[in-house]
Amino acid sequence: MTRQILILTAASGSALLLAGAYLFQFLGYLPCQMCLWQRWPHMAAIAIGVLAFTLPLRVWAWLGALATAITSGIGVFHTGVERDWWEGPSSCSGSGGSSLTGDLLSTDGPRLIMCDQVSWELFSLSMASWNALFSALLCILWIMAARRA
Template identity: 60%
Template sequence: MTRNLLIFVAGGGSFALLAGAYLFQALGYPPCAMCLWQRWPHMAAIVIAALALRFGGRALPALGAAAAALTGGLGVYHTGVERGWWQGPTSCSGAGSLQGMSGADLLAIEGPRVVMCDQVTWEFLTLSMASWNAVVSFGLMAIWIIAVMKAKGSSRTA
């Protein structure tokens, strides 16, 4: 595979993961706070891929690898929170507080659905969305790293 094809695949993978996340959200699976955290590095990776396809060098593919590693690490952390391996942020896990909510908020029959970070809302083959994000993101990181190795300095290479 050429450097540009690797970058296109890695950036496209982040785009596909984001599209899937937004599709699940549209289907009635609202994201928790940690799910939203995992989306930001994918957004960055898409921009990085576009820039890396335009400009040569190793710096941009290395940043793409870092973005994939970051979202993969967040996916592992989120998986650990979901599985009870470690405690998550108190703002979005079972230990969260009700600070800022009025009695009317608590008694409201209808309102926004609150998704806790320590609850698995969907899984496939025993892996949650956070787990799948980690697995695929680390695969994308490997593709980015191969693209780094194929890059030559700051010249634009195919």
């Protein structure tokens, strides 16, 4: 595979993962705070992919690898929070920390989605787990692109 095809495949992979996240959100699976954190590096990887085509410098591929490694790492951390391997941010796991104020029975205002609750899974892997896995594969593609002459 050429460097351009690897970059196109990796950036497109981030676009597909991001589209999938928004599709699940449209279907009613609201994202938690850590789910939202996982989206930002994918957005960066897409932008990096565009820049890699306009300014063909090797550094862009390394930055794409970094972006997908970051989202994969957040996905691993999120998976650990969901499986009670470690504690997550107090603002979106456990009791919700001190951010839950006011009348808890009120239906007004935004709904707090807890980061330690799995809302969907396939083959015992949550969305965060799938993101971690696929993002790691995308990171490998970015590294392959960076190492091409």
